[in-house]
Amino acid sequence: MSPRNTLIKALALTTVLGLAAGCTPQTRLLPQGGVDQPVTMGLSGSDFAQAASDAVQSMLTSGAVDRTDGKKNIMVVSTVLNDTMQRIDTDQLVKKIRVDLLRSGKVLTTTAIGLNGAEDKMTQAYAELSQSRKVDRSTVVRQRLAAPNMSLSGKIIQRNNRVDGNKQLVEYYFQLTLTDLSNGLAIWEDETPIRKLGSAKGTSW
Amino acid sequence: MQIRIGVLATAALALWGCQTQPQQPTQYPQLQIGPRAQSYLQIEAVQEGYASSNLLRAGVRLYNRSSQEQTLRYRFSWxxxxxxxxKGMAGRWEQQPLRPAEPVMIDRVAPSPKAVSYRIQLFDPRTPVANSTQGIDG
Known part of the structure; x- marks a missing residue:
């Protein structure tokens, strides 16, 4: 191979590599609340934020979490079913609701009681400290766990429908219920629908 | 003389047209309205009260006075x-479609009992981001 051919090949390779690097989309940070947020057919963080925000606003305006005795409600998170075609962690929804309810000063969430045991295992581990010889027992505080008086449960549903042959309508329903544990009655219920229209070629799972 | 008046009028119009700062209607000091949104929004009332006994609640009743459907981008700050x-989800940027002449009420409850005042920002999505401050999202 002549030196000229080698030079041409090297130049061509550099040009191709340069073009490829130049065409690669740049990663950028999306600002919160920006207008150019990408919209996906699947569930995204902004959908969970919308559903959680609607639920908390509805709960607070309904008066369901008001108490006249000056005490705060203690909520336990029951089951939030994912009945969508996507693999999602329902904590994305529940955590936002918990945080906003805590900020409102109306509701505390127990992490010591749950359908699958304590969310924070340390509550139980702490109870065993009083039996340990390694721990100064005078520093161990006697536990008195607060029992919840309300439970949050719900379901996320997805429905896909073909529209006009080449479009599809994907509907998500965030259904939530707050139950008074003293009598088993639902004291608050609401549903947030989120509807997306897009190409039928796109997938929503 | 006529030329001078013409030049002055043109300059005044040009300056008015270039105005991009959000407006604060004097009647409603809690409102901050973007220049584009100002052109089609008609504010009917700003309401406030309390929800859940001690949480500040604020709302604005408005309608779209243009003949086309518009999208309003809004945010409540507490x-x-x-x-x-x-902080809180009640301070998110949200969007609301506005059909012509259809009255709409937008209201939110404060994220905390510590809230004593609020501001409502009303912008058109086409207004550059630099003019509408980025919100905090819980």
Whole structure:
């Protein structure tokens, strides 16, 4: 191979590599609340934020979490079913609701009681400290766990429908219920629908 | 003389057209309206009260006075007694479609009992982001 051919090949390779690097989309940070947020057919963080925000606003305006005795409600998170075609962690929804309810000063969430045991295992581990010889027992505080008086449960549903042959309508329903544990009655219920229209070629799972 | 008046009028119109600062209607000091949104929004009332006994609640009743459907981008900001902004999902940027002449009520409950004042920002999505401050999202 002549030196000229080698030079041409090297130049061509550099040009191709340069073009490829130049065409690669740049990663950028999306600002919160920006207008150019990408919209996906699947569930995204902004959908969970919308559903959680609607639920908390509805709960607070309904008066369901008001108490006249000056005490705060203690909520336990029951089951939030994912009945969508996507693999999602329902904590994305529940955590936002918990945080906003805590900020409102109306509701505390127990992490010591749950359908699958304590969310924070340390509550139980702490109870065993009083039996340990390694721990100064005078520093161990006697536990008195607060029992919840309300439970949050719900379901996320997805429905896909073909529209006009080449479009599809994907509907998500965030259904939530707050139950008074003293009598088993639902004291608050609401549903947030989120509807997306897009190409039928796109997938929503 | 006529030429001078013409030049002055043109300059005044040009300056008015280039105005991009959000407006604060004097009647409603809690409102901050973007220049584009100003052109089609008609504010009917700003309401406030309390929800859940001690949480500040604010709302604005408005309608779209243009003949086309518009999209409004809005945000409620909440402040404590020291003027610090309070975090929470009630301070998210949200969007609301506005059909012509259809009255709409937008209201939110403050994220915390510490909230003593609020501001409502109403912008058109086409207004550059630099003009509408980025919100905090819980």
């Amino acid at each position: 402040f404590d007694a020291n003027g610090f902004e309070l």
